[in-house]
Amino acid sequence: TVPQAERRDDEKIYHKMSIAELQLLAPAIDWLDYLSYALAPLELTDTEPVVVYGDTYLQQVSDLINDTDRSILNNYLIWNLVQKTASSLDQRFETAQERLLETLYGTRKSCTPRWQTCISNTDDTLGFALGSLFVKATFDRDSKAIAEEMISEIRAAFEVSLDQLDWMDEKTRQAAKEKADAIYDMIGFPDFILDNKELDDVYDGYEVSEDSFFQNMLNFYNFSAKVMADQLRKPPNRDQWSMTPQTVNAYYLPTKNGIVFPAGILQAPFYARNHPKALNFGGIGVVMGHELTHAFDDQGREYDKEGNLRPWWQNSSLEAFKNRTACMTEQYGRYTVHSEKVNGRQTLGENIADNGGLKAAYNAYKSWLQKNGEEKRLPALELTNHQLFFVGFAQVWCSVRTPESSHEGLVTDPHSPDKYRVIGTLSNSRDFVEHFGCPLGSPMNPGKHCEVW
Template identity: 70%
Template sequence: MSTYKRATLDDEDPLDSLGDGDGYPNGFQVNFRGSRSSRECWAKWTRTEKQLVVLVGVLVVLLVACLLGLVFQYRARPPAVCLSEACISVTSSILSSLDRAVNPCEDFFSYACGGWIKANPLPDGHSRWGTFNNLWEHNQAIMKHLLENTTANVSSEAERKAQRYYQACMNESKIEELRATPLVELIQKLGGWNITGTWAGDNFNETLREVTAHYRTSPFFSVYVSADSKNSNSNVIQVDQSGLGLPSRDYYLNKTENEKVLTGYLNYMVQLGMFLGGTDEESTRQQMQQILDFETALANITIPQEKHRDEEVIYHKMTAGDLKELAPAVDWMPFLSTVFYPVELNESEPVVVYAKEYLEQVSDLILTTDKCLLNNYMIWNLVRKTSPLLDQRFRDAEEKFMEVMYGTKKSCLPRWKFCISDTDNNLGFALGAMFVKATFAEDSKQVAEEMIAEIKTAFEESLETLQWMDEETRKSAKEKADAIYNMIGYPKFIMDPKELDKVFNDYEAVSDLYFENVMQFYNFSARVTADQLRKPPNRDQWSMTPPTVNAYYSPTKNEIVFPAGILQAPFYTRASPKSLNFGGIGVVVGHELTHAFDDQGREYDKDGNLRPWWKNSSVEAFKRQTVCMVEQYGNYTVNGEAVNGKHTLGENIADNGGLKAAYRAYQNWLKKNGDEETLPTLGLTNYQLFFVGFAQVWCSVRTPESSHEGLITDPHSPSRFRVIGTVSNSQEFAEHFSCPPGSPMNPLKKCEVW
């Protein structure tokens, strides 16, 4: 073996070579002898040998010190900075939205969104504006191009029907030429309206059947087909409260606070009555006031939304025959047979009623109300629904009312935007096929699937650490989470031209008769609904169209749905840092997943059936956990008006659970993949970027009127509190932003459900 040589501090004799088997190739000797032998050996060594040994020891110590220094330097070194075009672009967007003058520990919403709010005054014609609206406008522009490009290679007749429907909506000259005639003729066909002419007389049940079955209105109550909550494999007729012209009962009952809206609504009613043939404004106003008073009586018996949440309490299954005893004012069997024609029904047909006391009271109200007023009210429901389909006078009148109702600044919204929204509402899956083919990258499905799997894993990890839940319920909850079905992008049938055409086979649209097209669609929709009654619920039947910028959880199907419209920036971008994607679409996924376990979703088992599958001890513990959140959000106010902590509870649980699951999933991703590059100039860590990305999804502005409407109708908290409510419950947020205990974003008392 060759001699191992190295530099020394002094001249020395070379070391003898080691015998075979006594050492390693690098020259280090292995010595197992005891200390006494070592001392004897040391005494025999020459001075030069001793100096050499000391020198080697010093060099070893220096080498170890250097290695440790390198390790610590590597650990302390900031992560690499991403300087790609995509990273520079997203950095610019984030930077322009921030307000660095605000302390993030004092008000994280203003810190994250202050710059955005200053740069985004409300556009004319809008009562609210935010990320969702911006993205929807982008999607609308794409749909406009697709619907107007009639020479494009569309692959199905259904898509051509969507184009013709849109063309008819855009045919303003024909609409202006017809003026109010289509609706006037329809009213005459239904027996007349005392406001605009002669009324045929006592035909209450006949008119109720017609306006409900053929024109999709819901005077007095709503009737529809959906999965039976206690037997989710079958559909059933369902009945619930309905019939108010304004968005909430509160508008009618708090008259002083809402006087401006009530006056604006009455003026709108009078204007429409006059356009449709009312000859005497005083008489028209008097009769419209009677309708408004009747709607106020309906509002008085309408159950408040926060008391209409517990489905275990409000679910009442009975037969169609039982309805006659419950609400005798309605001739139920002819009514249901007309609404669900041609399906054959008898008195043993099961019906689920969600507003039993309301139906009893509305029946009494009908029986004690003048028949002429009842007819005026039912026809008003039809007029309110169909007047936007008529000439410009009707749209101007509605716009004027919207100014009062929502505080919008007057502007002439481009006709094409109205027509895009209407086409999406009615033929959205035919239009959705075109949208998906033009915009949706198929590998986005794979990315979304991976994200959902990571969020599910994180949620289930949190489930394991919950202190308040018993083991048996925890096991069942994990099974439910595992069973949640993912629907991403679009329902499969829309990409098969034959299947898509089969769905829309019985609907026809012509290019120049918009009002008739819509009426035909109402009839077509009613037949589709009736057909579903004898079929099991279908996973391919979505509640949102593919271009929609939103997502949802279906409790009876135990599925989460993410339309193609939301799977894009700022929620998800392939080139963005993972911190932003987890803070964006990751929180959205976590939000929808948590809905399976909110105050309503938790009542459904893994198969989508409403049943008590929790142990009582865990039910009581859950309710105790939610009290904290009800109080927390109930203390937030907008313009002096409090958030309804009970009404918003489900969404607040989902917001908090979604943020927590997405954060944990991002942590897991980093453990698996290592640190990612950070963004330049921001001075934010990737964890801080996660929270900023989450908050900036909710940057928005609203008029005071729109904020008021949101507080009394929307089950979601206002955007500001969706941000500060969740981050102030997050210990991780407080740590990453070094928020002092007791600061607004790091309160000592935190609420947690999941």
Template identity: 50%
Template sequence: MEPSKTDPMIKYNLTEFPDDQDGECPLDPVNTGRTHVRFHSGKSIWASRSTLEKVLAVLCLVLLAIVVLLVVLMAKQDQNIMYLHLGHDMAHDHKDVCLSRACVDVAASILSAADFTADPCQDFYQYACGGWVKANPIPHGQSTWGTFGKLWQQNQLVIKNVLESPPEELANDAERKAQTYYRSCVDSNGTAEARGGTPLLELIERIGGWNLTGSNWSAGSWDFQRTLQRLHNEFNAGPLFTWSVVEDDKNSSSYVIQVDQGRLTLPSRDYYINKTTADDHVLAAYLDYITKVAVLLGGNEEEVRRQANDVIRLETELAEIITPSDERRDEEAIYHKMTIAELQETAPLVDWFVFFQDAFSQVNVTLPHNLQVVVYAPEYLSKLCDLLKEKYLSTLRGKVILNNYMMSKSGGGLVRCLSKAFRDAYKMLRKALVGTDEDEETWHYCVDDTNAVLGFASGAMFVRQNFKSASKQLAEEMIEDVRTAFIENTKKLHWMDEETRKKAEDKAEAITKMMGFPPEILDSDYLNDKYALLEVKENEYFENNIRFSKFALIKNLMKYGQPVNKTRWDMTPPSVNAYYSASHNMIVFPAGILQAPFYDPQYPRSLNFGAMGVVMGHELTHAFDDQGREYDKYGNMNQWWNNATINRFKERTKCMVEQYSQYKIGNLTVNGRQTLGENIADNGGLKASFDAYRLYRKAHGEEVPLPGVNLTHSQLFFLSFSQVWCSAATPEAERVTALNDGHAPARYRVIGTLSNSEDFAREYRCPLGSNMNPNSKCQVW
């Protein structure tokens, strides 16, 4: 989905080199380790040489001239791929090697990333990525670092350069808004620093006050419903629960109001359960963070710390009634459509019709009294109302705690939009959560912010600067090859009944593919209209973020009652990512990922299919994972599988849950249930892409080897797949992944997937029973 303002940002530090390295070179008398040869003056060097030495010198000059001539002639060849004849002692079947620049560059990259001293049949991740991990320490200010982050770094720089160009060079008003927003974030004139916490204090006053800051707030006159409406419907903040206008999962051609459980401040409920600020360093850091922010806003430190402890205890109680994500994977089971009256009965503490009408009045929509909504967490809402009524809304002290929590939750994300003192307050919490508290250069996170707020405007700039039509054409051919291979493979699945198989093939055929970028973003009128309601001012970074939150809310409300656009993109073009939309039955591959090292039209197809092809297969397989399979080819959730086939599918997924649940991350294990959908997609995507590559080879013949890489192209396919996941992370960041992420850690995305692949075991000749070729394998697709 489109990155939100609260998503973790990809950050890095750029190592800069002097532009001019040809400056003065002072003579240094210190021994540098080089061998210095002294010559005596007087007799010339040539005259002092013997006849044999003179002959050898001439021969060397002649050979050097021949080599230079050959290099010049090869450089002038028109062909994209050049070949060098090799001797018969090479381990390849072919006697030619690809010497194009792309081949030489990627061969060097493969060799530097790999650790060929490792046994590929024991630990293929070490074999593929050992060199990369050794040569790529986590950069300054980062908690994770990998191939995705390095490519995003390149994309960031492209966006930065365009955003910093003269305004008259930009194509339209929308792009100039993106530039203005970026400048407000960079804050080169120090406006944000000079204003300190004033913008947030003014916002708190508008909402009604925050007891922690010592503002004029009164528990006796506090109106819970009114505050809830202001935070949700005016500032799009969303404490206690979430709601939005979305496609109805059971009727994806229409929009519906959806209500769900709330989100916690920390990444997972596991950071709260059975822990206190006295015995847990993360909760202690969270307490310090709330305290420092409130003190900066005018609160008394001793009193603030006491009240902040109460806030964390309330949030811990919310964590206890929130359903864990691994128990919410069956979307059909948690889907509850009900009338507004039924919602009122389920959660009577809020006047729901008044709440929703308050929101929709902003777009001149009058809701019907028999309004239907979809609730994904009725049990949570019921428990929430009981908790708040019995413990927090029944006493003045309880109201103080609830107000403090709601304001802390709503204002926390805006702290980073204030001066350095406020941003520094977050450092210790970030250190506790992800293992680093180092600063980064401002422009990095400002590019991220701009991409989140005006991503299709900055995306249009990125596309014009960086995306080639040839990249899109070959990528579209590849996805069709992967789709064909996936459909052919379904015919071999004995666990599927024939009727379900035919419907699955129809769904795979119906999947819409989107490559690169939505073409309309290059239309200035379209782009200007898209962002027409968003006001951006250069010296108002804090206010720009408030305006964006309101803009996003209004745009969402305006969907209600309108036809669904099933070709809408929810990810910006520069994103190094891809996604599958179940309600649209659509796979999307932004321009940002259609680049090396994932993909290059000049690369051998083995590498393209191994990296980008597996990404394509991964997203396609999501249409048939444990959640995607519940949606038919039209994007509607219903049971279109035979009951016996569903049961056999679930038996196969149990194998995968058990497999991944055995993998360790520090003192934790991977959550096999939480990561099931992604693991199914990884395994299915690998198989579909390798089958597609086999079909390509059958049609086009074998590819010539890469220089210096003594591997077949089938072996290179699996190495290319694996090197996409080369990465490093702090122990704290790994903990966040284990507890909160729907993906397995990178290491196990390689080991888990390849150890299930008979194709991999055959190509690397791994003995049966070895780590990478276990006797028992899990396979779904």
């Protein structure tokens, strides 16, 4: 398969071709027949364009299918079906799956209360309906306006940093500023979830049975496939959300040049209306800066302001960018977890975003202080508000993982381990070094600071 680290270079792995060309590439599968069945009632021909990521992988899979006994292939397909549906089957299947997960990740799953299982499955299938209840019951509408203002301040701080870069030529810099200006942000929730009719329309065609939980899950899989097939013939919808409002996460989508911050993440420890600005900028502010910086990481930089995959950098700036990212690749590649090294190349995009996000959020906080004045310090803490900003960033990443889970993360996760998301980012921050007085040559002030944005 395509190595994890190489999957971030879309210019190399993006291959557009017809179904007929795909058939020549991987002939073991009748692609027109398979796709026509999967996307029914959509009508397809062998001239239909498709995008293939990892053409060599598909070639090898095709060869493997031809060289493998049919009974093994059948068993493999059945195993995948059972694994996907195990959580919807009876206790025998759930117990077997828990034993597998314990072997893989070293954790023993306690018996999940039925109410949690019900909420989890409802979230998976009727996420926006559940999000409507969540927003109406818990979300402070003022938080949406406050978050939008914070994003505007962080975007402005990022653009000021662009003006100060000595390694970027003017043409690329101007294009980068235009891309930053064009980033489309979606905060809290999509408006349609507050309109019952529009919400019902989203689930039109999804049949829910009152007496068969398993059938409901199968119905949802079929419903999702039909929704996807229906969208293939429509122009892209920039306002479409890929994450439900109650999700505690955020993302940047390069093909839309958009960032999304669901209502679920606009709460402690990331954000609270009664928190000092230092904590909010250090928490949700860094997350905002992180997602914004993804537009200019090793993958996001390949897309223009409209979300098109095309080269828009001048060669001199591109080479300077690669030289600076090489510093970060080397830095994070020296970190270890249980004697196993972090893959600095695999985690490069997230490390760029962590470092750029912290810098943009801190500069935005300083701009806020210039306009509004110094905040009162929190009682009982011998911390300045500037120090509190960095503590707010660090405490978000407190975590505990088993050795097995840590190993799995090092192999597959594009993020660095949480410990090094903090240590790596802060040791690159001259502002952190200044406010905490870290001596030159100490672990948090090694002298060499990797900086891209």
